Amino acid sequence: MNDHMPARDAATDTRDIEHNRGVAVTARDLKRHYEDGRIRAVDGVTLDIRPGNFVAICGPSGCGKSTLLNLLAGIDRAESGSLRVADRELAELDETELDEYRRSTVGLIFQLHNLLPELSALENVQTPMLMTALSGRERVTRATELLERVGLGHRLHATPNRLSGGERQRVAIARALANRPRLLMADEPTGSLDSQTGAQALDLLEALRRDQGVTLIMVTHDPNVAARADRVLNMLDGRFVD
Amino acid sequence: MSNPTDSVRPLTLMRITVRNLTARPMRTLLTAIGVSVGVVAIVAMKSITDGAWRSINNTIALGQSELLVFQGGVAADILSVLDEKAVGERLERTRGVAKAVGVLAHPMPVESQPFMAVYGVRIPNMTLLEDNVIEGRLPQSDDEVLAGAVALRALDRKIGDTIDLQGQDYTLVGVARCGAVFLDGALFASLPRVQEIAGRKGQVTLFQVVTEPGANVGELVERIDAENKDLTAIADASDYNKVDPGLDIAQGMIWGVSIIAILIGALIVMNTMWMSVLERTRQIGVLRAVGWPRRAVTRLILMESLGVGLVSCVLGVLGGVGLAELVSVMPVTKQFIDPAFKPGTFVIALLIAGALSVVGALAPAWRAAKVSPAEALRYE
Numbered sequence A: 001m002n003d004h005m006p007a008r009d010a011a012t013d014t015r016d017i018e019h020n021r022g023v024a025v026t027a028r029d030l031k032r033h034y035e036d037g038r039i040r041a042v043d044g045v046t047l048d049i050r051p052g053n054f055v056a057i058c059g060p061s062g063c064g065k066s067t068l069l070n071l072l073a074g075i076d077r078a079e080s081g082s083l084r085v086a087d088r089e090l091a092e093l094d095e096t097e098l099d100e101y102r103r104s105t106v107g108l109i110f111q112l113h114n115l116l117p118e119l120s121a122l123e124n125v126q127t128p129m130l131m132t133a134l135s136g137r138e139r140v141t142r143a144t145e146l147l148e149r150v151g152l153g154h155r156l157h158a159t160p161n162r163l164s165g166g167e168r169q170r171v172a173i174a175r176a177l178a179n180r181p182r183l184l185m186a187d188e189p190t191g192s193l194d195s196q197t198g199a200q201a202l203d204l205l206e207a208l209r210r211d212q213g214v215t216l217i218m219v220t221h222d223p224n225v226a227a228r229a230d231r232v233l234n235m236l237d238g239r240f241v242d
Numbered sequence B: 001m002s003n004p005t006d007s008v009r010p011l012t013l014m015r016i017t018v019r020n021l022t023a024r025p026m027r028t029l030l031t032a033i034g035v036s037v038g039v040v041a042i043v044a045m046k047s048i049t050d051g052a053w054r055s056i057n058n059t060i061a062l063g064q065s066e067l068l069v070f071q072g073g074v075a076a077d078i079l080s081v082l083d084e085k086a087v088g089e090r091l092e093r094t095r096g097v098a099k100a101v102g103v104l105a106h107p108m109p110v111e112s113q114p115f116m117a118v119y120g121v122r123i124p125n126m127t128l129l130e131d132n133v134i135e136g137r138l139p140q141s142d143d144e145v146l147a148g149a150v151a152l153r154a155l156d157r158k159i160g161d162t163i164d165l166q167g168q169d170y171t172l173v174g175v176a177r178c179g180a181v182f183l184d185g186a187l188f189a190s191l192p193r194v195q196e197i198a199g200r201k202g203q204v205t206l207f208q209v210v211t212e213p214g215a216n217v218g219e220l221v222e223r224i225d226a227e228n229k230d231l232t233a234i235a236d237a238s239d240y241n242k243v244d245p246g247l248d249i250a251q252g253m254i255w256g257v258s259i260i261a262i263l264i265g266a267l268i269v270m271n272t273m274w275m276s277v278l279e280r281t282r283q284i285g286v287l288r289a290v291g292w293p294r295r296a297v298t299r300l301i302l303m304e305s306l307g308v309g310l311v312s313c314v315l316g317v318l319g320g321v322g323l324a325e326l327v328s329v330m331p332v333t334k335q336f337i338d339p340a341f342k343p344g345t346f347v348i349a350l351l352i353a354g355a356l357s358v359v360g361a362l363a364p365a366w367r368a369a370k371v372s373p374a375e376a377l378r379y380e
């Protein structure tokens, strides 16, 4: 319908429902050590995730789950090994390309909502869109749609301190979806919520995965969450175990 | 229902900046006030100096006059001593000079005023002030005086009243406004009387020179200076440093204060912005994690700093104008200070505020750009 418009990347495409957008994730002997190798947070992870899969990563505290997720999300770099997402080797991306990868391929949900306290829900959801080609009006429209989708259409202008924990996490989910990510990652997204709101947030993420076919990787301690995943990967001391 | 998002303003870097500044109003205000002190000083000093500049030019151009002649090589204009008759005749013989009016400046206490300039001008020469009389008339005898408009208010007199100069009564017959604070704050009396009061018989401080029609003022200045080793002619305030270093000193002080204002202002801004970056490390990490490049974070810090700078510029201009106005109405200073507020002064204030904002933001912006998202997200 907009054939006179300039070409846009996937992140700025405003069509909503689209299947099989998920990316494949492949890791080979991925390592991330700290303190001169004394702490082997991620120590030889090998992994194959098919597009559109829901993978849960479980394991005791300190086993390296968040570190691994950071590597997959492109906010940290591995020391060695190979990590390919959507057929791109992350180690080969320069800083600008990695910024772009985080911005348009990945949607990240943290354990804490990590919203900007000065900004309203609607504005928080727009933060990742600021660095794209979307116009101001498109940003507002899209952020509104996303908040409606997470059930917060009536709380667009509330700042985080006026929202409940579950509502904040839903704003964070909407923010993660801002640029239409193909790889959605969540680090204990329900960790700070009670079981009921946690379950709601989870339902939402699952529904999004189902509707859009995105790949979903979730770190969780919760066996009920893990039970809903296509695959569960158990981590111990920086590696996967059976 | 129409689309409710139509009326919503989209998020922009500018909007985030405004939100961040207004979310901590006290910090923003206190920082801006701290920074504005330097701007206040510059605006006030520059306006006062510009006012003095304007006053000098209006003095030079008094009546038909186009230049002033002082004794050469004096350290201050008021120290100039010239022989009325000899120098006056010499000047009037110079080609291009139509008339040279000797004026004796004598600062002295006048009634309630501890310090007031009294100018001695020969009664026939009072016509120099003809166009400047706003009320009454010019003095026509040795017992009459003319008052500048500011002096009139300072002395709280009206036309027809008597004014006591060193034990002798003079009748106030007119009021003049010359657009020169030294003149408007002064009294004009008969030259022989002022010479007598000052104990300076036959002497004047300066000559107001009326040129012949068509004379080239620039050439005349050069000719007077060349032909008279003991004299200095001035046709513009920019040459006033030949007889008085005051303006040059003020100019130098403005430069000095500007540099200090930039340094101190930059340090204040740096302190605030540095704290702000540290406080928001986690948020900056989140922005980087959602794909903001380093330069976007840098720009955000720079814009916040410029925001503080802008507020301090506004406060500084208001404060500076207020301060200059204040000294121009205070009892003694009002006879010497009449600030001129030029657009250029406000441009300078803006440039200084901008410069210190940028300088102050450099280190914090660098620190913000260095935030590693992985590290920032770990930190509670």
Ligand SMILES: Nc1ncnc2c1ncn2[C@@H]1O[C@H](COP(=O)(O)OP(=O)(O)OP(=O)(O)O)[C@@H](O)[C@H]1O
Pocket: A034, A035, A039, A040, A041, A060, A061, A062, A063, A064, A065, A066, A067, A068, B375, B378
């Ligand atoms: N920046 C760092 N410097 C030093 N050690 C680190 C750093 N980041 C992580 N570690 C260490 O790496 C190991 C793995 O940490 P990580 O945060 O990935 O664990 P986790 O599995 O997410 O734990 P939790 O379930 O508690 O969140 C831990 O031993 C941690 O102390």
Ligand SMILES: [Mg+2]
Pocket: A065, A066, A067, A187
């Ligand atoms: Mg963790």
